[in-house]
Amino acid sequence: MRFKAELLNAEEMRRALHRIAHEIVEANKGVEGLALVGIHTRGIPLAERIARYIREFEGKEVPVGMLDITLYRDDLSEIGIRPQVRQTRIPFDITGKALVLVDDVLYTGRTARAALDALMDLGRPRRIYLAVLVDRGHRELPIRADFVGKNVPTARSEVVKVRLQEVDGEDRVELWEREEA
Amino acid sequence: MRHLLDFQGWTRGQVENILDTARVMAEVLERPVKKVPALQGFTVATVFFEPSTRTRISFELAARRMSADVVSFATQASSLQKGESYKDTLLTLEAMGIDAYIIRADSAGVPHQAARWVKGVVVNGGDGRRAHPTQALLDTYTLLEALGTLEGRKIAIVGDILHSRVARSNVELLPLLGAEVWVAGPPTLLPQSLPGARLTPHLDEALAEADAVMVLRLQKERMEAGLIHLQDYIAHYQVTEERLSKAKPHALLLHPGPMNRDIELEGTLADSERSLVNRQVHNGVAVRMAVLYHLLVGREG
Numbered sequence: 001m002r003f004k005a006e007l008l009n010a011e012e013m014r015r016a017l018h019r020i021a022h023e024i025v026e027a028n029k030g031v032e033g034l035a036l037v038g039i040h041t042r043g044i045p046l047a048e049r050i051a052r053y054i055r056e057f058e059g060k061e062v063p064v065g066m067l068d069i070t071l072y073r074d075d076l077s078e079i080g081i082r083p084q085v086r087q088t089r090i091p092f093d094i095t096g097k098a099l100v101l102v103d104d105v106l107y108t109g110r111t112a113r114a115a116l117d118a119l120m121d122l123g124r125p126r127r128i129y130l131a132v133l134v135d136r137g138h139r140e141l142p143i144r145a146d147f148v149g150k151n152v153p154t155a156r157s158e159v160v161k162v163r164l165q166e167v168d169g170e171d172r173v174e175l176w177e178r179e180e181a
Numbered sequence: 182m183r184h185l186l187d188f189q190g191w192t193r194g195q196v197e198n199i200l201d202t203a204r205v206m207a208e209v210l211e212r213p214v215k216k217v218p219a220l221q222g223f224t225v226a227t228v229f230f231e232p233s234t235r236t237r238i239s240f241e242l243a244a245r246r247m248s249a250d251v252v253s254f255a256t257q258a259s260s261l262q263k264g265e266s267y268k269d270t271l272l273t274l275e276a277m278g279i280d281a282y283i284i285r286a287d288s289a290g291v292p293h294q295a296a297r298w299v300k301g302v303v304v305n306g307g308d309g310r311r312a313h314p315t316q317a318l319l320d321t322y323t324l325l326e327a328l329g330t331l332e333g334r335k336i337a338i339v340g341d342i343l344h345s346r347v348a349r350s351n352v353e354l355l356p357l358l359g360a361e362v363w364v365a366g367p368p369t370l371l372p373q374s375l376p377g378a379r380l381t382p383h384l385d386e387a388l389a390e391a392d393a394v395m396v397l398r399l400q401k402e403r404m405e406a407g408l409i410h411l412q413d414y415i416a417h418y419q420v421t422e423e424r425l426s427k428a429k430p431h432a433l434l435l436h437p438g439p440m441n442r443d444i445e446l447e448g449t450l451a452d453s454e455r456s457l458v459n460r461q462v463h464n465g466v467a468v469r470m471a472v473l474y475h476l477l478v479g480r481e482g
Binding site (some may be wrong): 070071086088121137 | 198204213214216247476
């Protein structure tokens, strides 16, 4: 793969997440009944950061859960996929809550679709929002994000790499070009 | 891994992957909706040439909890009695588009043969005295749940070792995770050797400082064959609270079921705090979900 551009640096990422945190509280008219659910892998630290920002400016704790959607994927019968199933841990009752699903990149929408199915099996939330750090387009399903850090028009041959301090040791979003082997 | 026939050639990492997935499956089973769509579109057949209702139910639940379709073939009403061979039976099922076969047979090697005949994946549900790998996986899972690690732990397996596929599979699997395995039983029911385990005809030696004791079911046929006398067996090999005083203070007790209370073990032990018998049955579904999931979804093209 060939590096093409930096989409977000650490400072820009911080500002984007800060803005998302404010938008979430505004949309929900406060933090009442609000909870965040990060999608494995990078959605989890992102959800934790948003919860921290909300705590900083609202002075209130918003619960955070983690969701693994592997068992809900729709591409499992395609041969050659070796999915790693990880723990789903949602330490609160989601019924009646306003949930914000948090993920790093919104692309085809299939992950979000799977996450919605997974959440429906865990209870009946009052409403579900979707927050993503990067929306790169190319949706294959009627799904949109409510909160977006950065909209990036991309080609299908491109790859968006989100790197987070907690997972990758740095905060940075990069655009790469996939080269034909 | 394409099939689960036994643990020959398996690495610790592969086993740990399955056990990790089983932990996720256990969490699914605690949810209000105990079902995920992971195996939607797959068809699983339980093919039991030897009856075993519990194992079959455990496998069927595992498949259904992941939204697979399930069909059952049991020998009772089967065409085997009409002279159809194992192979023909399996090829008939194959023609109906089965993705996974769970095969139980009284002769050893049937699942291994089946893996050569069919295109689908094969899970050994117990063959003869050879192997019962999902039982060993659920035993290991249950032991890990209780002990945290098997590294350096002493596990004693007691009873009819010679005829036990459960013992054989556990002796293959437990040392892979660092456990020290001892097997004990009457000399007539001990094999000549069992790589991976230390053999002894003295129960006390196997129980000494053990972290867990796995008691095997004593089959009536062994007495009929004159291999043992029931009263002698009870006197020397029945696992009792008193004999367990040789083991670690909170030594755990496992049994693959169904139990003969007051024969291979003191009846009340099965209901004591040491007993993991119900956890074994409970964990069996999650472990079998993980096995089916890994074989069906993780398979290579």
